[in-house]
Amino acid sequence: MTQLDLSIEAGVSARHLSFVETGRSRPSPDLILRLAEQLDTPLAERNTMLLAGGYAPAYPSHDLDGPELAPLRAAVRQILNGHSPYPAVLVDQHWHLVEANPAVALFTAGAAQHLLAPPINVLRLSLHPDGMAPRILNLAEWRAHLLNRLRRQAVTTNDPTLSALHEELHCYPCGDDVLPTSDDVSAVVVPLRYRHGDQELSFLSTTTLFGTPLDVTVAGLAVEAFFPADPVTTAALHALDAGSAEVG
Structure with missing residues (x-):
């Protein structure tokens, strides 16, 4: 400009x-x-x-656990719970996990404990060799997608924490992808292809932001939601949810 x-x-x-x-x-x-x-x-x-410029700040920054943001947290819980049995998380501006629905256990299962100790960084969990990475079948493709997104965010916000996170994740091994598929999903978006047991699950991801934030904390929040990209994944997630309900 x-x-x-x-x-x-x-x-x-x-x-x-x-x-x-x-x-x-x-x-x-x-x-x-x-x-x-x-x-x-x-x-x-x-x-x-x-x-x-010599003026007072115009935007407050409230604590997530404070009473000012209680209605927002309630709305987010409704979104997360309503998304089940599909995985969804709330993350802050540095990609730290704030809240998650029970379906996210699909992604955290098998991850090393040091990656699950608070504060959990969901990008680190995704790409670390001790995290989800060994079970992501299109790791190089998914890694490139996440790193490009993180790089743009770091440049836009001029946030040194995000820049340092990008440098860290960029050093992780990218693995060897399986042969690319030619299904309809891959033609329009980058899917997450994830191995669960002997099944290959495929997900589409969406990002939801608050449309009119006037608080610094709220402006950095995002709901990352995963949807099944094929009937096999839909059936598997509903089966896992039914199994969890029976155990509970």
């Missing part, structure tokens, strides 16, 4: 924007927020920009 493009989108003259950029003019808090909005800057970075 050029300076002229940004000035048009933000509704400010290119001359004034140039003066702001070079330090000849001091931006108002409203202008800082308008520029941040047009640049799709994360809420935490918007607070940093306001502080740099």
